[in-house]
Amino acid sequence: MLLTSGGVTNPTINAALVSLLGKPIADADALFIPTAQWGQPACSPASVMRSIAGPGLGDLGWKSVGVLELTALSSIDRGRWVPWVRAADVLLVDGGEATYLCHWMKESGLAELLPSLEDAVWVGVSAGSMVMTPRIGPEFVDWDRSPGDETLGLVEFSIFPHLDYPDWPDNSLDSARRWATKIGGPAYAIDDQTAISVGDAIEVISEGHWEQFNSR
Template structure:
């Protein structure tokens, strides 16, 4: 699987070009599945926010679903345990890209495991995973206590499909808890590499090679 781990989505030409290169074809010729599951674990999200993200009504910038795909479907992970694998596995295998929305990363990791999607991912060699915020953080080993909102007394461990952690939304306007100083306080609890990235930045992982793609601000806090 190829990973494009973003903070705020496809916000600039550099990130978009990286996405097209991973797909190996134009966005307009690519089939997408949108995963809104992480929102249900985030107290600040709601049915309205899930709807807005799904139908591309999420602020001024296009959401993941509004990039001009050939087709977009919704894959709700909490429903999958009640559906036979032979029904939903083909949906995933036929998609060119999986679009994982933001929300709560530990909740998303839990349902990726419970649904069986986490076990299926390693078999999807050519599929692209595009994450926004929690949809990116879910691929890391840990997210840090600051980002645990679903079960505050529970684990901060996620899937660990990459060996680095991500502090997203760096210096987002009005978010005092997402400053560089806050990221530097967050980093010591993370034992592996840790990146702070803003919404104009993404991290690509293809064949084990990690590359930062940015038209904004990012920092490798420790390696």
Template sequence: MKLLLTSGGVTNDSIRSALVDLLGKPIEEASALFVPTAQWGQPMCSPQSVWNSTAGRWRNGVQSMVELGWKSVGLLELTALPSVGRERWEPWVRAADALLVDGGEAVFLATWMRKSGLADLLPELHDTVWVGVSAGSMVMTPRIGREFVDWQPDGTDETLGVVDFSIFPHLDYPGWTENSTESARRWAANLSGPAYAIDEQTAIRVVDGAVDVISEGQWELLNAAPQIA
């Protein structure tokens, strides 16, 4: 699977170009499935917020993931998949060029990815592009840190561990004092592995284990392994 891990979505030309490159074709020729599941685990989200993001009315002037010009977009709600049956939903996932995974609560999302069976399928989706927003990106990391656990505050902060780094999203977002650079550094100090703090204009691309950062904004690599001379 190819990963495009963002904080705020496809917010600039650089991130959009990276998405097209990962798809291997124009967005207009690609099909996508939108996954809103993470919102149900986030106390600040609601049925209205799920509708707004699904309908493309959520990003406050920023073009939403569902409105990028896809050939087709469908909705994939992970909490429904166990009752639908894998033989029905798996062909939908395999046929999609991209999975657009919205933000919310990353541990909740990881739980339903496991319960639904989607997590088990990921290693077989070699050409599929995973486009994450906030928690939709964080779910691919080993841990999200206690600061981002909202669904079960006394539970784990562990997620899927598809990549070997953690992500602090919404860096220095206006009005969100808890997302300052200083907060990101304190957060990273409680994690054992490398971590990226990224703002709304930044994405992390991962292909075959190779990681690079695409940014027209601000980002910082924290807990980086020391370089050997």
């Protein structure tokens, strides 16, 4: 996994992605998952299109990029969509609302499929990264039907994204520290120039600012 806050935003994160892929980006087939945006009130059809075409994810020079909308998968036969996922080298999972994304990963069957995708790389942006953690904290729950702040728990740490983002004063380091005291486990606050690589080991990849909390 490459768990980012803002996508592949600098050469250091790009190099980490190539290392995880084990091949050049130009030789890799990608599937883009925009689902988290539909659960986030601040997102829109226009923001989905900007994410697909915009910097840091869909525009990195992939061999091919397709769109996989999780809300559609439960209405079509698994025999159609599972081969699409298995054929992908990388899943590009956009931001939005992490508990909404978690719901549709389970409902669609993608969550169940993930452990068998041994060679695929998961590149998360914001909520697309947070969904892999045990909890996101109530501060980040924006889906009005969410049963809580629990997510998939496929990694043992939580993530506070967009640290010190200029337009979001609530994403300050002081806010992250308060969040971390309540999250109940290891956690990282990362800015948009930072990512966490999860492979044989956990490594912070950064040209920016990050903090680790509650380390064991």
